[in-house]
Amino acid sequence: MIRKMEEKDISDVLQIWLETNIKAHSFIDKEYWTGNYEMVKQILPEAEVYVYEEEKNGQIDGFIGINDCYIEGLFVKESAQSMGIGKCLLDHAKRGKTELHLGVYQKNVRAVRFYLRENFLIQAEEIDEDTGEKEYIMRWENET
Secondary structure: EEEEHHHHHHHHHHHHHHHHHHHHHOOHHHHHHHHHHHHHHHHHOOOOEEEEEEOOOOEEEEEEEEEOEEEOOOOOOOHHHOOOHHHHHHHHHHHHOEEEEEEEOOOOOOHHHHHHHOOOOOEEEEEEOOOOEEEEEEEEOOOO
């Protein structure tokens, strides 16, 4: 079930954010993510965030953060990956939108493949100033 994030979800969401970033971005120093934890904790409650909650046990398995038409992040905990949760969250974000944009690290090949499969196109290549890593700027357009 996908629902809007509530205050009680913040610690679970932050844990998924931290663990997934460290695992998916092993090419970036772990301290970068732990160093940004408090800042993310502060801004998260003000963001438009939707969580994927397992109906059986009420556990949060993933979330997506959106700012207008920009996907700030899409995260699924490792134990729940490759089960369609990321696609469900992305489909939820696409509803009612004419387009969506995001940035994804080039070295995060699994994420790049996922977004290409979901009809995002690479629009540009940039360097993330904070990490020095190359990232793709990708765009999806609703064709209906």
